[in-house]
Amino acid sequence: MRRALLELVALLATANFTALSGQVSPEPTISGEHIALVGGTVINPADGKITRNATVFIVNGRITDIAANMVMKFGGRSINCVGKFILPGYIDTHVHFFQSADLFTRPDGADFNSVRPYKDEVAWIKSHLDDVFARYIRSGITSVVDVGGPMWNFEVRKTANATAKAPRVAVAGPLISSVSREKLDLGDPPIVKIDTPHQAREFVRKLAEQKPDLVKIWYIVDKDHPVDAFRPIARATIEESHAHKIRVAVHATELETARAAVEEGADVLVHSVIDKRVDDAFVKLLKDRHIILCPTLVVFERYGRTFSHQLNLTPEEEKWGNPEVIASLDVTKIPQDKLPQRVKDALTDPKAALDRIKKTYDVALPNLKKLEDAGVTIAAGTDAGNIGTIHGPALFREFQLMKEAGLTPMQILQCATANAAKLFGGETGARIGKLENGYFADLVILNSNPVDDIAHASDIDTVMKNGVAYPADSILR
Ligand SMILES: [Zn+2]
Structure with a gap:
């Protein structure tokens, strides 16, 4: 000494x-x-x-x-x-480059085509990729996983990986979905409805030609689309992907959907379970199968807060987010007659929006704590690109929410570095996060x-x- x-x-x-x-x-x-x-x-x-x-x-x-x-x-x-x-460098394991985070980026959720045609939105996004890349670097984020978008996502990966001031990018292609989203389809849709196991296998084979880092399933469940109806398609997608040595990431926000996805062989859950507290059997299943779960807490508040004019952007988001994107998020600037019903309703009853968000966090935060304590691999991610979830600095709001869930700073940092790196395969995965x-x-x-x-x-x-x-x-x- x-x-x-x-x-x-x-x-x-x-x-x-x-x-x-x-x-x-x-x-x-x-x-x-x-x-x-x-x-x-x-x-x-x-x-x-x-x-x-x-x-x-x-x-x-x-x-x-x-x-x-x-x-x-x-x-x-x-x-x-x-x-x-x-x-x-930090890693955000859940972003979407085909979405800008502005008000017009998800016409299937809130249709503002009469204010800004969706094709103009997509053109703007494609012309601002360098800007988005730089905002990730400004936020200390040196790698990101795009968990689903149009086929041009593969071009985004190529561009990013040839750009110095850009994060390393891993991508999934179009989402294999139980539901369709016509309003997003301009010829290269980000979400593709698949109806049979045979279709699923064919689609995975087509994707495999592009060497995706992940295949993504959008496992949407409602009264018209029960969990079991889509299960054979999920199974076929996963089998075919694994045959091509590609891991499968699944959007499944209900406990029973997430359980079904993991039982069918999914590798990654890209959101928290938000409808119920997770049970011990589910926790054990995730541990036994070495599942990686990405909580995306921030995205659960941002649609509701944007639409009800109660957006809570952090100082980091205000400073490092794209100013055009942020300016668009003020719904009071849109003429009344052009507001979608969903936004009108949110503005009429802003408290209901906050109540819904609280209800989600009352489930999602304890779920995260329970999974972390049990030793499940948690990878930090935001779902940036969705309305109000700002590319780059949204990760710092995610950190705040992970802290609210009870994670220590070191645990949060581990989720955003070493754990997140596990979403990357091959050479890159072995050389980032530590x-x-x-x-x-x-x-x-x-x-x-x-x-x-x-x-x-x-x-x-x-x-x-x-x-x-x-x-x-x-x-x-
Ligand atoms: Zn997403």
């Missing part, structure tokens, strides 16, 4: 940091590719390990070593991280300690993606 201290003093004496003003210096580097992050506290949520005064070495976008002391003599570029906290040798240098550098208070998770100084450091304040300029 004494020797280590002496060494540290000696090192400090010869310290030759890159000049800093609270942020990474844009000065040219020596080698261009060798970087050392010096003196920060490294937090690795995977195992909860915290290393103070550490040095993280990065070569060619990969972490090559993490030393448990401050190493000053270094042939590359040193970045002073004294007083900072270094974590793996700060370890060989992992991608995808990380966030914070000004304050998120383990003390999860609110600090958004106190971002610098975001690094693939070894390239972006001072946070410069990203959206």
